Amino acid sequence: MEIITSLEQLHSFAAPCVVALGTFDGLHRGHLDVIGTAKQEAEHTGAKLAVFTFSNHPLEWINPAHVPVALVTPAVKLQLLESLGVDVLIDIPFNQLVADLLPQQFLERLSALNYSCLVVGENFTYGQRGVGNVYTLAASAQAMGFKLIVRKLVSNNGTIVSSTEIRRLITAGEVQQAAKMLGRSYSISGIVAHGNERGRLLGYPTANLELVDAYVAIPLGGVYAVRAYVDGGVYGGMANIGKNPTFGDVEKPRLETNIFGFSGDIYGKTLTIEFVQRIRGEVKFAGIDALKAQLAQDKLDCLKFL
Structure with missing residues (x-):
């Protein structure tokens, strides 16, 4: 698995990329659904599977006092992603440079990967102050000529799977329920x-x-x-x-x-x-x-x- 740690290191490959985009701070079932869908698309089209995420939680830069505790260490996160068959991991720090990118600027930076398809969850946001969403992304997909796949949020017994809910379950001692949401x-x-x-x-x-x-x-x-x-x-x-x-x-x-x-x-x-x-x-x-x-x-x- 190739690991890219800055926007400046982005480059194209012999085959186009299918990119799964997200914070992926817990690698829970919702995150795995997005990455798994991207993997299926990559295998179907002969593309490389890339995952774009952050090496730190965005709140570390935006609001340090409210950074949530982690659900997975960086080392384990790398192991899990490699086990999922990820070819390229873009694991960059969320900093002022990233925070200031407008939605279109972010996509233009990402285009260095020569991506043919982006896969996101339906609550995905991007760009300065998170003003970009799946609707602006769909418009860009049409204008720029790439495929967009938007995945519905995953539920467990009627509750949306989220890192926030998993943290609540763990700190309440409900580790069995947390495992159902994590997928492990x-x-x-x-x-x-x-x-x-x-x-x-x-x-x-x-x-x-x-x-x-x-x-x-x-x-x-x-x-x-x-x-x-x-x-x-x-x-x-x-x-x-x-x-x-x-x-x-x-x-x-x-x-x-x-x-x-x-x-x-x-x-x-x-x-x-x-x-x-x-x-x-x-x-x-x-x-x-x-x-x-x-x-x-x-x-x-x-x-x-x-």
Whole structure:
């Protein structure tokens, strides 16, 4: 997959491009529908599949105080797009240069790709202050001679799939519903850090990820059935998000995962946790015996969903 990181790097290819346009900040089912449609068109016409998006959220430039937390890290976003068969990724920063482009100027810049077709969602906007929309785009398509495909917004049980709604579901602990909108389980990745090793003493050793600088949506505190990806393997597990109120010595929330059937040393390694189902909220127990009894029940409950 070729990656273009600035407008100046845009260039034409031997074959025309079909370009999927969008912020694609979550790569949820709505985004996947736009990209999948563009892929079908590219395959049908013998064109290259290009995705045009931004390496940062536009609000970082327009209104930094209201930038939403991410649903996918840049690294995972690249992996997902490559797995979708994208030939060319235009992943440029949204900055003043981009913000000042009028709709027609944006299309003229994009024309360096020699695109034959653009694919967008019906709520797509572009150009200075977002004044361009699917109607102005349709007029430009007719005038400039390219094909335009506008996709209807995707719904899940009557609710429009959107990054905003997915964030709400995740922060409410409704990870199963979030997965239905994402088209995959929500996940968090990080480097395994040393903890206080209390889980080992309780009989449930954990791999710990700090969440303070995660910059992604954090599920509601509590216990979750999860899948853990580490060292090339996939394991079931149970994870807790919170501050360990029974002991009261953790200042900031962390993600602690007991990985079923795994005993290797993974300190300093990358661990990815996929959230399958929230089992219960975080509870302050009267003592260690009560906590151990609950952990045993939590494991049984998690196994039901794995």
